[in-house]
Amino acid sequence: MRNLIKSSDGTLYMQLWENRIRVTDIESGKIFDEVPLVAIRKGKRRSKRVAIGSRASSAASSEVEVINPFSHPRSLLAHFKAAELLLEGIFQKLSGDGLFSSPANLVLQPMEKNRGGLTEVEVSAFQALGLSAGARRVYVYQGPQLTRHTLDLDKVRDASAPVAASGADEPRSWTQWIWIAIWFILIAAMTIFQQF
Template sequence: MLKQFFNQQLYIQLSPQRVLVRDPKSGQAIDEVPEIALQRAPSGKLTIVALGQDARGAVAQPDTAVHNPFAHPRSLVSDFTLAEQVLKGFIWRVRGRRLFTMSPVIVMHPLGEHAGGLTQLELRAFRELALGAGAASVRIWLGPPLTDEQLLSGTLPATGRIVSP
């Protein structure tokens, strides 16, 4: 009972054009381009300069490049490490700074047409992305977008399904 009080659920929609991270309890959400700006120091070390919409503005800095880790012609994830950093940053923005927070349950929703469906490798990549971004557990939803009411009640539409790698 106490765990249910502190438990936080996040809904994440992934596409090459947008990433939505939403907290169905509070209604807080971030919906931005999944871009990350990296700056290379003279030592060769890469530093994250900006995420989302701010990433394109960071290109004006020297030795800075913008990457979209969700843009690839055959897969939704093109760079696992950068994708994980984008998700961490977006989750942090939605959750905010709190003294005590439990790891959230994340519902990952990959969007788009997946010819032949998603492979076990892709499903596992989505699961590992969410776990690496701080999830306690992960559910992968394949179907229409979910509302806050559906997420909170657990009554999911019959036109989709939860899959596990």
Template sequence: MLAYFRNTLYIAITPELIEITHAETGLKLAEPPLLALEIKRGRDTIVAVGSMAKQLAGRPNVRIENGFAHPRTLLADFAVAEHTLRYLIKQALPKRFFVAKPLVVLHPLAMLEGGLTQIEIRAFAELVSVAGASQAYVWQGPRLTTEQLGKRSFPEDGRLLFP
């Protein structure tokens, strides 16, 4: 019964794609990490996320942002990345009356030369925490399977990094 309320999300991120897997249901979501912002009454307003944002490119007063595109690091703009992840996490969770905040394992898949710094680990953990996670971990290693996530057993050839 308690497993019904458990939510474990695995989020694999590159500058081109965010893939989210819900471990308990096997539901997968893949979207480009894009956020469409429109200027309304002098303020930026979010009008679309992911592939919907991509379709709005070129419209007047709309700009497309990618919080994960920077030449030196995967996390380019914290606020844009937060809004993007917040929306995608909501989309990946089951549609129920009560949905528990998920445990999130974030897996950066790009810009890993030399490994992640403590600052990057902390920034990624903070990012998923403010985007709606109850617990946040950063994974460095091979891609994880749904079975590994469900059992919360991680292969020895990787590292589960804590902030």
């Protein structure tokens, strides 16, 4: 049973584009670098991940929907639940064994659609995404591109926005949840209005 749920003390570095996601395990050097697609089978009670990355596109059917959760004209995070399922799959793939692995630290760096810097709402949404996918602490990093050898977690903590540095060890204030909810409502409204 112990191998089914594995908690890692390591750090994952995630670089995020609309059409690419690259996640590097800093300790092992393993890399997931593919298109950010997730194939989801809708269930009565919950959705189930069928495939991720390039394999997801071939899993499309009448019962399975393929989603790029980071594809939106103005924002990098468009579909929270699909993004969560994608990240869970990536964490599992990088861990190699066990059904699910949660990294101690996730350094998440949006690589585009961040001109002028991310808003506090965007930072909170990315942090909530990483935490809901299983990471214990999430740092939304805005700075020069890092590598496995140049990532210094102390410097990342200092360079990350204060909201992102709070991590799972501190309770969330109700105002952060309100801002996250407002952000998702705005994204949903924009998506609906674009269809008309």
